[in-house]
Amino acid sequence: METQSLPINYLPIIFQMLVAIGFVVTTMFVTHKIGPKRKTKDKLTPFESGIEVVGNARTPASIKYFLVAILFVLFDVEVIFMYPWAVNFKDMGKTGMIEMFIFMATLLAGFIYVIKKKALDWD
Amino acid sequence: MSTFYFIAFLSIFFSILVISAKNPVHSILYLVLTFFTFTIHYILLNAQFLAVVNFIVYMGAILVLFLYTLMLINLNKEAEPVKPFMVKIAAVFGGGILAVALVSSLKLLGVSDPVVLKNPDLGLVKNLGKVLFNEFLLPFEISSVLLLSAMVGAVLLATKEKEPKATI
């Protein structure tokens, strides 16, 4: 039987986050203090290869990207469902495998639908 | 117990920041922090798998989707809708009624017993898997149909034939 971890085992992760945050904040502060500051108007415009900037970058983009993101969320949930199954795979044997294959088949049908609809084609 | 109160205070604090922040991207960052405190709550309950699911699905997937949506829409000042004065009055009124209802229902409820976990190891991945694939097999299989319908819906909404192509 493997050793089970308790909530206290997660404390070092918090420490590590604090160390990392400390490092980032200190570095940002020091570099802000010791760097030279010679600001001119041209320097502070967005860099667009020397061409006069038209408008700004707050523009709508293609819905394809949004579709990728929403499909990612759905597949991510699917993958998460598979973790408890994969860990128990050896104990559950054949029935467990059939159970999961039914689940996967449903999602595979969805995946094939997505591909057939050409939702992921970039042109 | 004091850890719980500290984390609970942080959760409420960050969630208030979520709704009071002016910049929508700031709101999302505060929401990330709120979900992070939820993750700590799950760990304190020894529900480690749920904690990490909350971490991956909510912080890593759903909020990325939110951020995505924000980046893809027009966030210029001019495009912001101006709400009429009456709408604001109605919002304040509605919020007030909701607050009264919540406070009165909490008063009726009284202090409940704190939840005592009968089996503190239930939240571990292995045990969770055993429960999920025996007692709750049917809901699990049905959830795949739910995911399938969400997938079909997203594709139907996002792919329209003969649309002018976006530039970016």
Place this chain on the structure above:
Amino acid sequence: MELIDLLIKIALIIVIFVISLVVAMYSTYAERKIAAFFQDRVGPNRAGPWGILQPLADGGKMFLKEEIIPTNATGFLFIVGPSLAILTACIGSAVIPWGQNLEIGGRVIPLQVTDINVGILYIFGVVSLGVYGIMIGGWASNNKYSLLGAIRAASQNISYEISMGLSIIALLMVTGTLSLGEIAKQQHGFWADGYFSWNVFKQPLGFLLFIVCAFAETNRSPFDLPECETELVGGYHTEYSSMKLGFYLFAEYINMFISSAVMATLYFGGYNFPFMDLIHSPNLVAILGVVALFIKIFMFIFFFMWVRWTLPRFRYDQLMDLGWKTLIPLAIANIVLTGIFMTFFK
């Protein structure tokens, strides 16, 4: 937890933190030297003997450069972007087992910050947070190139995350645990029960999928579209300067180090090495194990660089097609094959 244990943990955290920073720094030097070797050049050779002090000079330069925040940028988020990028790169190392337990004066010191039950999922979660740094930085710059780079980077990362998760599932079916410490222990030695004990021999296709996804998640060539110079002038970090740019570049190298460590632990036996049972002193085994792990990590880092200076970059539609239409079906096939094999041939 006792106070002394706590202090040991904190010391370990800081040592690992410093090691990952130093490895990341010297990876930049190695990258330039290796690129020079592949292109028949000399590479950096001015700062110190063989240019060995070059990373320090680069770091010092980053500190002393002027910090530019464009007027159109969203000021606070512009600073948060690179900070988040390096923060998520730095916290991944917490669950990696760096070696077996050391025994000093009767006290057992584990060479792993913490061995949690859901170690792999923690890494997976940290990887999925890596998107934030790039997206927020690119959006806050308010530059069209940066926005495009950020959106591309985000959709690339999330697309490859799915196949990464699926390839890990096939591995978990073999190991039966999510704890990285346990997985490293299972791969003891090199040969056990009439077969290789390292997971790469049990999951060759899974490893191939994982390493491709690791390249995509760290935005390394041939998946470095978010920062391609020719079309996007640097991508999401076009507007960045001084240490903020340094953080973005640095985060890439730290990610490379951490993902190499994860690959070595998951598939190449971690701190295990062949014939380790012949050595009887446990402390010596532990130290040699750390050395073995680092040799594996450096091999992977070299492989990352080798690929970078050999393969050209993908086109965007090729990248998406590879991620969605090739890797995901392959990963699912891998799971099905592993399941059938383990049920019927064992």
